[in-house]
Amino acid sequence: MRKNIAILEGDGIGPEIMREAIKVLRAVETKYGHQFTLEYAPFGAGAYFSEGSPFPEKTKEVCDRADVIIKGPVGLAVEKMNDIPQEHRPEVGAILPLRKRYDTYANFRPVRLPKSLAGFSPLKAEIIGEGIDILMIRELVGGIYFGKKTEGPATDLEYAEDECVYTDEQVRRVAVIAFEEARKLGTRMMNIHKANVLATSRFWNVVVEDVARQYSDVPYQSVLVDNAAYQLVINPAMFNGVVLLENMMGDILTDQAGGVIGSLGLMPSACIGPDKSYVEPAHGSAPDIAGQNIANPYSMIGSVALMFDKCLASPVEAGEIWTALFAVFEKGYTTSELGGGYDADKVLSTSAFGDMVVKIIHGK
Ligand code: IPM
Ligand code: MN
Numbered sequence: 001m002r003k004n005i006a007i008l009e010g011d012g013i014g015p016e017i018m019r020e021a022i023k024v025l026r027a028v029e030t031k032y033g034h035q036f037t038l039e040y041a042p043f044g045a046g047a048y049f050s051e052g053s054p055f056p057e058k059t060k061e062v063c064d065r066a067d068v069i070i071k072g073p074v075g076l077a078v079e080k081m082n083d084i085p086q087e088h089r090p091e092v093g094a095i096l097p098l099r100k101r102y103d104t105y106a107n108f109r110p111v112r113l114p115k116s117l118a119g120f121s122p123l124k125a126e127i128i129g130e131g132i133d134i135l136m137i138r139e140l141v142g143g144i145y146f147g148k149k150t151e152g153p154a155t156d157l158e159y160a161e162d163e164c165v166y167t168d169e170q171v172r173r174v175a176v177i178a179f180e181e182a183r184k185l186g187t188r189m190m191n192i193h194k195a196n197v198l199a200t201s202r203f204w205n206v207v208v209e210d211v212a213r214q215y216s217d218v219p220y221q222s223v224l225v226d227n228a229a230y231q232l233v234i235n236p237a238m239f240n241g242v243v244l245l246e247n248m249m250g251d252i253l254t255d256q257a258g259g260v261i262g263s264l265g266l267m268p269s270a271c272i273g274p275d276k277s278y279v280e281p282a283h284g285s286a287p288d289i290a291g292q293n294i295a296n297p298y299s300m301i302g303s304v305a306l307m308f309d310k311c312l313a314s315p316v317e318a319g320e321i322w323t324a325l326f327a328v329f330e331k332g333y334t335t336s337e338l339g340g341g342y343d344a345d346k347v348l349s350t351s352a353f354g355d356m357v358v359k360i361i362h363g364k
Contacts, residue, residue: 010072043056099271121339192244281302
């Protein structure tokens, strides 16, 4: 295939983990005879300082003409973020507008830790049990994130309000995606909500359960979000399979899931829209370790695997990347933030990790 890919390196560790992801992309391109044209564009806090906007017009044009977008993490250390006016900060000025522009409503966040790598987790090996393999699907363009925001006068802040709205269509389309995935994977579909308190959750459940009727072959389960947070550390394997969450709950529980498997560096993601999609790691830009060549590039490389699978309908190429990523760990290699008490000479730098993935893909 021939594809144009927009590359948004982002801030902090973004450029260095992106470099490794591109190495892997190029390895797959060569091996499978594809042709990818990459177009780099500024995005994030750095883009604000160099271009005056965290999501400049020219970056929008690059993204508009791309078939798919690979985005790195954005944001700077708190002191530097304070120099950026609120509306130009990368979260509200770049990430949310990117999601809205392409209506990327389904966010796939796989959470995977095989039994053999249980040592990465801060939890006891017996809690990891036979291993963790959860596909969290987070609704990404609705709910409280995109509702109307009202704040009282800045000098005398009397109140603030965040509206949380979900429409039938918004819930239905992501529920369909979740049931389709569960059917494909042969797992149950677990719906997470707060229907004992929130009207939006009660409505969410009505729609999800209506969709469930068309998937009577897929086992369905519904769990309250507070209980889910508890169970995620007590019995994470109970979540194995597909888990559907609304935007805010999905934000929180996917980070928690990253903690359960030992690192947010193990959390890739894909954000799927009706016409255009993008991929990104679920974590931030880790400015404290930027430029040291120690960041774990797994989440960025895994995001490229998700791009092949979810955006380019190329599961074979995706499988090749996943196999190589896990092979690195199975050989006993690790990265500096992961637990498990490995040999110091088996702790890989960012670039050595990428090189090893490429070697494995080339069968060396
Ligand atoms: C994520 C991030 C974003 C979110 C922020 C940076 C806006 O935390 O992708 O999980 O809250 O969605
Ligand atoms: Mn988050």
